[in-house]
Amino acid sequence: MLEIQNLTKRYKKTLAVDQVSFVVPDGQVGILLGPNGAGKSTIIKSIAGLLRYEGGIGIQGMQAKSLEAKKIFGYVPEIPAMFDALTVREHVEYIRRAYSASITDEEVAALFERYELDDKLDKLGNELSKGMMQKVSICCALAIKPKVILFDEPMVGLDPKAIKELKETILELRDSGTTVLVSTHMLEMVKDLWDVMFVMDKGKIIASLTKEEAADRDIEELFFGITEREGD
Template structure:
């Protein structure tokens, strides 16, 4: 039986006269990877920041494991990895993990930190300065920093932009490993081929609204597409209809 970990109900966020997010509702289940996709300006990043409490919503409800997202306890269950990793150039990989452990007041974090770095294949870089890391390594370090307080839900914004093929493969494997550990991932992305091959479900947004959501098979069924229809074709048809 699926266990719901996030529910968004009628979320609205306005900037002056612009409805950046216009009454959207969706949910996430434990141990799934969900793509949040849509054209530029669809409201994807705004949605994520409202869930995290980084932006104040105008209306709607957001529940994490049945609790309102405004509670401090709930925020410890969440992790945010922005498109550009927040890496300090003059801190080592190990010092980044130590800093996050201090922020969350975690005792005896060292053994857990070593295991996390080992699992993501960057333990050998523990003494490397942030400025010397490749973008792929910075993305991995961001995930490791997020993992130290053992969150349940990861919100990841365009994680694969600018990465070489090897780094893309490694990061996708890292996301799958998180899913296997029962973590839930909401990935905002324009990379539709990646979303099709990696994600369990897709949410398509445009102009602050959710147009469609479901697995790739469910989306094909909704638009009466053939079995081989790609997510790119589905996306173009769904968003073209909503002018």
């Protein structure tokens, strides 16, 4: 479970996030939506431990800042960062050792094959395209077998085959009981994935909705209906 409690973040005099609270239960996919400047990136970076903030963030009942929580938390950033001098293979091996991950060699090989990296294992980080870097970032996050995983605009830069695989991966994570949060503006890409939706604007959650509450309504219809109503 991922639990956000009264999260507040200021950049000097600017209030970027204003007492935001929401929960994504185990075995569900939460979607964080909102226009540019709504505060999504600030929330994502706060959850990932990249920003100082006021309020609380819980991962499986533990404080997000604790070492125990970090061991079961996976993060795929919007802009992947690679080590220039490490190969694709070495990136995942580095994560395996850093987290003392239980993933087997066979499971790692299957990840590389699934994301079409098996013929690029010896390429260095500075030799990879944006899409390839994104795939490596996804594999690194999955290698720790997270209980909670956060994806920030994960489909930007991916080819259609990789997008298909990532969607299937997210559903498999959900079905295995993992908590998933996806921050995105690509509504079409997540329309079949979400269980609970959180819509942000001007630093606040302006609406939250479960798939059951949405019934058969399309995610774009829901999102634009909420944001246009809020604008009025």
